[in-house]
Amino acid sequence: MKTLYTAKATATGGRKGHVKTEDGPIDMPLSMPKGLGGDGGEGVNPEQLFGSAYSACFGSALSLVAEKHKVDLGDFSVTAHISINKEDEGGLLLSAVLDSYLPGVDDIKTAETLVNEAHEVCPFSRATRDNMDVTLNVLRDE
Incomplete structure (x- = not known):
């Protein structure tokens, strides 16, 4: 490496x-x-710093994947919600929700494909895989 x-x-x-x-x-x-x-x-706090870093990294992964698929994301954003959760046994665990807003992508299936592929290549997603719950959302304009 x-x-x-x-x-x-x-x-x-x-x-x-x-x-x-x-x-x-x-x-x-x-x-x-x-x-x-x-x-x-x-x-x-550490959760704010982690959320800032994860959202920025995931956004870069989205850009990379969109470029590969020749898709214009528009003025996109990724918002990370980082939570500390208490297990029944008393231990603490992190969880994340990543909200990806992709105004340049009209087709929901395309948007979901891009977000899922970004989750596969993003170094933060790879580091947290199987270590914490991560929920991926695609946000749409109403």
Whole structure:
């Protein structure tokens, strides 16, 4: 395997600390969400960071797949909903819902094919496969 890129980020103080990337674009406080017993402060939380990264990566995978199929996605977007869930046994698990809005794709079967193929090639989807529940949705204009 050939490494193409490595990001380096360091968090200090856990969910109530600070996170910074080695090259500087991310340099921000972390806050515990109220839903997890925190104060819901001004900082970001790991789920927000993961959702931002997953939605961006999945969007790139959608672009790649659409280009392969010669389909114009239009002004598309991907919204990731990242949840922390508590198992009956008390353990915590992540789940994700990815809402893909593809205004340039009129045919629902084509849209679903693109989203499913993007899920196969997206590195975040591959990393989470069989490790967490991921629900894929195609959003349509009403």
